[in-house]
Amino acid sequence: MSAAKIIYPEQFGHQDAEPTGWFTVVELADLRLPGLPADKRSLQRRAADERWMERRALDGELLSRKRPGRGGPVEFHVALLPVAARQELVRRGFCSDAMAAAEEASETEQLWQWFGAQPDKVKNEAKSRLEAVSAVLLMTETLQVGKNAAVRAVADKNGISPATLWSWIKAVGTADRKDWLPLLAPKRKGGGKVAEIPEELWQLYKSDWLRLSAPPAAASYDVVRRRAKTLGIAVPHIKAFQRRVAREIDPYVVILMRQGATALERHVPSIRRTVDDIDVMEWVNIDGHVFDVEVEHPDTGKPIRPTLVGIQDIRSSKILAWRVGVSESVATVRLVFADLIRDWGIPKDIILDNGRGFAAKWLTGGALTRYRFKIKPEDPQGLLVALGVNIHWATPFHGQSKPIERAWGDLCNYIAKSAELDGAYTGNSPVNKPENRGTRAIDWDEFCALVDREIREHNAREGRTGRDYAGRSFDQVFAEGLARTIVTKPSRQQLRDALLAVERKRGDAQSGEIRLLGNRYWSLECREIAGKYVTVRFDPDDLHTEVHVYNDSGAYLFTAPVLEDHGFKDQAGATVVSKRRSHVRKMARQYAEAADLVDPAEIARIKSGVRAAPEPELPAPAAVRIHPSRQSVAAVAAPEPAPPSARARNRLFAALGKPRLVE
Template structure:
């Protein structure tokens, strides 16, 4: 039996005031909807309204579907399966349908085919009853079932029939069979299980059960408690509580960035990697060789993922980073963006000095601009201890097995953790030259390996992707002046106030232009591999001043070096004299003559004072007093003073000898302080100031030359 609403015909005013779903609440809005859907033209569904006011009344079947369903719901109290279906909107029905299993969806699809077959037979000339019986025979289903399916889709648009033909038994609320958990028992389970250290659930359950049974608290079974815990506490919350923040972060999907809009060398990222291989590093300056794991700083192009530059060192330090960037700039060019982490090897003043976004150290106004800052490279700082933030970590993971476990390093592999040491741990150390050769080959193979599956590689190698983009990309090349920026150093040094020399690492550097910067702080850059080639001197604001050569120390009686030094000093002095002569266009005599002619003329008559004051004559008085005071006692005292002065003059050569002894004692004291500093011992700030001031004196230099030629035995004389 079909159900119809109690009120079938509605005026526009009644519909606007009805509050039915999908019906405009204003008469104007409702009129627009009626005109848009052309209700008046529907035969048998629109009629003239009788009574005052006139107008039209509309059949309830013209209303939107949700409004019709609401009217049907109000008209009947039968909570049948059909009523439940009619309560659902099309969106809700499709949402419910998506949650069904494939078997339930296939059943609804077969019902829809039966409905469509009946409608097709009707269009062929059969009555609906004949069509239903014919479809029942063809599809081997009951006639009554087909009629029920038609009731389920009554008033439903043909495009929305499928979800309404699905079974509705899952909409019924079933009583929960989950065990009731006592709140006190549940809170104790959470407190014990949800903590760092990852305690076993069975152990936590047994502990809490013993406590609850002793105190009369109801408990549940272990399996029911576990299901309750998983149902009330999400998996992410459990990982956060038991494994920590980093483990929870790893569960969040990483951000995927689009590289297709970039080009080669637009952005690079760099990081350090420590290889799990023992390498023998040769000692310097006669020191013994050292065996340790090598540290590699690598720079990778973000667009192509190609490793462009790398350096090996014994530690992770800023010098290796600066050299690697120098190789990158010299070989390929200057990138526009650089992605780094905030480790001290990257966030240091030599590399990123002056950048306001550095996480380490204070940014001062007189900071020397770092290498990347001076080249106008935009710096980006990655999240610390977050490997997903740096693409180069993926390359390092690839290198771990291909390089550290290379057959050439058999016996030198250390394992990737203290608990994963191989049986032959420590049996061999690879020479540095052999390690560098294998490393270069493997990095080349890493760059040229085909079959890469990134969005820009598409089966090609990293090198092919880089080379293709590099040929057409706008590349910034470094000039000769900029090449000096990646030299080592960037030290704040002070020019000597008297000689204009610069002392650095125990060596003296000098150039004539330094006399224009006496006592000022400067920046110095130098070639790490050719330190004695000299220093490139910069002002603190980055202005290049010139090149200062290293003044090598020579033997005391080296006549050739003495002549070279004298000739250089003579040439320098002649150049300064010529510069002075160019500035002084007047000689001293010409200047004096010119000044004498500008003096005012002498007065014609000698001036005489108009007022004269008498000066009393006291000389006689003084002579009289001195004569009166002359006594034998005074004469004796005067003779003693004269004798004492004579004795001091007689011992003056002896005081010079004492001064020489004091100079030796001062030099011995300075020598002890210098040896403490070389050994790495600490001295006080007062001792440092005294030592620096004494080293600038001529006494120190003369004693240093004497000790160099006659040995430290000279100090004992």
């Protein structure tokens, strides 16, 4: 047999890299080191028998790791290898002396680490074995009983064979008595040889099984079985695939590929926030909740599911303001904010959902972090920006970002499922609907009164636990905090702005009238904004009164009343328009008279008396150049024709009947 070929770093791909002291099973097999098997299978069995995957260094670090990179194999540190193998690696230049001298945890420490990772069943069995061995030791050392007799007596008492007890005594050997427990623990191993799975079948199985559809293992195995039948190769048992999944694929990868990123986030500890560093009315959050209840529409009477919009103080969890609306509209949200600043004041910070109702320009126009609708530099300031409230956007589809979500869950139990709404509750999902759903619809005013009563009861309910509630209610916590907090109250102008919606409009180029939501608004002052953009504030609940007009800097300009429409046969409408025009003409004439304008005849007389300016002299150029015309250039360039000969002239004269010339 020829000598084994020795491999050096330059043949192993290490010539350009620093030695790391980490090797895979395949690399160790190729190196053919002394004291180690020279084939991959034998090395894998050696690593399993000696528990290379579990052994640690003195600092507690594992001596095995995944090689960096996608799908990298497992590699082992040189400290796991026999001394002869380490010395050979140093001689060939694969690792340094320091790497080879790295000490792993002692055998005893590794044994106790292994024992700590075992289930209670193994630990309890180890304890029973220790009691039996200790009983034998007690009889032989203290009672001076022969060892064979002691073993037979203890074996009979515990219902085991003497041979078994002798094997336990042999297991502890001469080890220190404090280490007997892990030595006596049963070390059962699996069924031996690992089934070999063809790589193509393994790739097919894990690709099919790691899908968001989350097919069962049997279905993915059936795909593999059909492919193996086509290829004409044997396929291992389904358990072999499942064991390889557990052995090679990270559990986080399984969750991500079969359940999605949102499910993976649930397996990571979430942040736990404290409110000890904030005061009441410092941070609030707002959100909407659609009730699973059928309520009669206030206008049409048709059954709908109403929406509750509420603002909660984060420090005390008290719901400070709320409104029930047909939907989560901007108007409803605006009124809730108006109630908040009117009753309690202006908060410093607010957490908003990124819904269309909360991110509308009426509320958050001009905010730097507003990522809804088209943002224009000339957009008017929204209510929150004008009041100086710091806006924070909640993470989309993440209920933990809004503490008020917890309150909605409580109110669902006390409102939607209350006895007063029995028969109107629709259930919170298609598979969770009560049998009597849709049998009645609640009156709108009756439902709003129930919501008001239950929210006040929610705030006043005592016995709250968690945080620093200590059995107090949300009202009590809020009142105590408010007594030591400075709250900013709005002015009358700010309160009026809160109750009014805002839009940016352009006055008509000729009349200056403002067109808003199908209505027209005009006053004499509109002549100042003809063709210009202005900010218009109005009450969306009453569009048939007036609007308030502001310039770009926010200064108040004037109020413009609505222009009413009139029927085609309505004579009164024509009279109104005629009077309006007459008033404008009269006012314009008065302005013209007050301007004390000069009469046109006087202007003509003044112009005639003014001495006329003399006729200006034409300046002379320094030199004149005659530009040649096209004909003159041709005449100069063309050569002068030669005169006709005497013979030619005689032929011409003969043709004309004239006498010939004498040559």
